[in-house]
Amino acid sequence: MPDHLEDLPAKPSRVAPVADGVDHPRLQNAIRELLLAVGEDPDREGLRETPARVARMYAEMFAGLRLDPALRLRKFFTEKYDEIVLVRDIGFTSMCEHHLLPFSGKAHIGYLPDGRVVGLSKLARVVEDVSRRPQVQERMTETIAELLISELNVKGVAVVVEAEHSCMSMRGVKKAGAVCVTSSMKGIFRTNPSSRAEVMALIRG
Numbered sequence: 001m002p003d004h005l006e007d008l009p010a011k012p013s014r015v016a017p018v019a020d021g022v023d024h025p026r027l028q029n030a031i032r033e034l035l036l037a038v039g040e041d042p043d044r045e046g047l048r049e050t051p052a053r054v055a056r057m058y059a060e061m062f063a064g065l066r067l068d069p070a071l072r073l074r075k076f077f078t079e080k081y082d083e084i085v086l087v088r089d090i091g092f093t094s095m096c097e098h099h100l101l102p103f104s105g106k107a108h109i110g111y112l113p114d115g116r117v118v119g120l121s122k123l124a125r126v127v128e129d130v131s132r133r134p135q136v137q138e139r140m141t142e143t144i145a146e147l148l149i150s151e152l153n154v155k156g157v158a159v160v161v162e163a164e165h166s167c168m169s170m171r172g173v174k175k176a177g178a179v180c181v182t183s184s185m186k187g188i189f190r191t192n193p194s195s196r197a198e199v200m201a202l203i204r205g
């Protein structure tokens with residue numbers, strides 16, 4: 001190592017708190033404790049940077065705790081279109097709040113407009129924002145549907161989420177491939193069985 005670098009701390013940016021709303025030093029201590037508790041040596045070479053790495057990972061996985069997804073839905077386009085709009089297969093990964101393991105899958109969102117439409121990407125952005133929290137799949141589904149029905153001036157909203165839970169595949173009951181499906185229907189999709197059947201048929205493709 002050149003002399004002039006010898007006194008510099010290694011990668012200082014990796015240990016400093018990052019202005020992302022997460023307490024990085026606290027997280028790093030917790031990860032170090034976790035490694036000690038399972039019988040590992042957090043000071044061995046391969047693990048030396050792990051607490052800082054995992055802290056950054058949690059900051060990313062839980063970034064949704066500090067976001068307001070409603071802000072994604074404040075921009076509209078006036079359109080005469082009055083049939084269902086559906087965005088299918090929006091991929092996501094969230095964190096199961098029971099085991100802090102990921103669950104991932106696809107969200108499908110349909111809505112029936114009432115004179116104006118929202119940018120299609122905004123539906124995917126809402127899924128992205130809401131997924132980055134510790135939660136259960138039912139709450140994630142309901143949160144997305146509630147946001148859409150309260151923020152968009154639409155006749156109905158349908159949200160279906162399909163996901164595989166790591167806590168069911170890699171541990172515990174160990175059922176790889178089991179898929180959990182949840183749905184939340186608002187407005188006309190809740191009150192009118194034929195509208196519900198129509199949106200569900202579109203979601204099934």
Ligand SMILES: Nc1nc2c(ncn2[C@@H]2O[C@H](COP(=O)(O)OP(=O)(O)OP(=O)(O)O)[C@@H](O)[C@H]2O)c(=O)[nH]1
Pocket residue numbers: 096097098135136137138165167168172173
């Ligand atoms: N309803 C629901 N349950 C979930 C979700 N994610 C994980 N779970 C379940 O949460 C439950 C937690 O059960 P506990 O008995 O408290 O924990 P556990 O002993 O680790 O349970 P096992 O996973 O059966 O080993 C498990 O049945 C998980 O399958 C979710 O999104 N929704």
Ligand SMILES: [Zn+2]
Pocket residue numbers: 096097098099100101165167168
């Ligand atoms: Zn779990």
